[in-house]
Amino acid sequence: MAAGASEERLAHLQAQVRKAARAMGRHGLVHAFGHVSARLNDTEFLVCAARPMGCLDADDQGTVVPVEGPLPQGVLGEVRLHQQIYKVRPDVGGICRILPARVIALSTMRLTPSARHGNGSYFAPHPPLWDDPQLVRDDDKAQAIAALLGGARAIVMRGNGAVVAGSSIEEAAGLSFLLEEAAALELTVRAAGGGQGGTLLSDAEASARAVSTGGIFERLWEFLTHGDPEQSGSDRANIR
Template sequence: MKDLAAQQRDVRLLARACDRAGLATAYGHCSVRLDASSFLVCAPKPMGLVTPQDLGSIVHLDAPLPEGVLGEVRMHREVYRLRPDVNAILRFISPHVTALAALGRTPRPRHGFGAYFAPQVPLWPNPELVRNDSAAEGVARTMGKNAGVVVSVNGALVGGADVAQALTLAIFLEDAARVELCALQGGCADQAGLSAEQCAARATWAGRVAERQWEYWVRGDPEQ
């Protein structure tokens, strides 16, 4: 298991990679699980402005959020509670996911990247910011066993086995939303996407799928 200093570095790398990938501007946050009862969330500032000197905050699953931690980090806490398989979370607001959510839609699995969210990305329908425990619990339960959840018009949240998977899933979800919008614009949204069998076969992490995304987006980072 990595020590706390290495976990702090991972969170900073994930934050800046998310910004480089165009998934967040002034808003968003990311975290990594520390153990069965706590996680580490990035500094409360725009992810692209996180510096090598910034330290994240430790949040305990059975306690209120620490002072200074952003209110929507409650979503991380509730997902970690419900999903022991999730070790890294990325909360982001990207353009295609948000545009699609404004139509009350989420991506269907129409291409390889979308297959990771089969049968379809769930939607938390309330457009208000998630700043209370009840709403955060609702988002986590809406996500269920899916790799992500669209948080109405406020972006999305994804959870992976590690930071590389979390980043990859965020990139894949935004691209799936782009493809869905193209289908809508072309009048083809009613056409079937990939089948359940095709999705199961395609949604693989073999072949360094996540690792290659991670290497691409952290290249040149001051802590890499």
């Protein structure tokens, strides 16, 4: 058991991580690759099993990973991204490493979704771009990406998907869906000739719109996990 994490909390997060992982696969935000995690405490987090996320079974246990130190055996190399973000962002409680098609398409033009509507407001004015298509398998590169992310909710890597950070694994999963929705709108506007001439949210509009009140992320979580084999009636109340 992880130090400082009760058996009940660890079991709860194991299930939430599996549900988030399957949700990413169910909604086309990952395929064979990608991973999600949830913070356990100041020094540890739980990452999903190293399998295609949509294929995770109820008995697939995640691995407890130290925020600082070598990755445990069997943990995927890019999980060091999670390490470095948790290290510098105490506000982050969940991370999704995703490969959404529309976000990737935009990134190959060195673009990320602009804040054009409500879904995009959470990433205003737009997510930062890591302009390198290579896998992130060393600590120096992971540290640089965490630094470029700064206080943002997501960072896009050119031709290599995105990393999304939320206050919880449930929020990170919801933000992952919203990021791909923002990318879909961006591509549609640009295909119609809108480009930078289209309407963008002002800083004030984006700040006012990017709220978590009113059950926004609770409803997103219910939508994303609908039909999951481990879904329970208490899921909405358990978002934290």
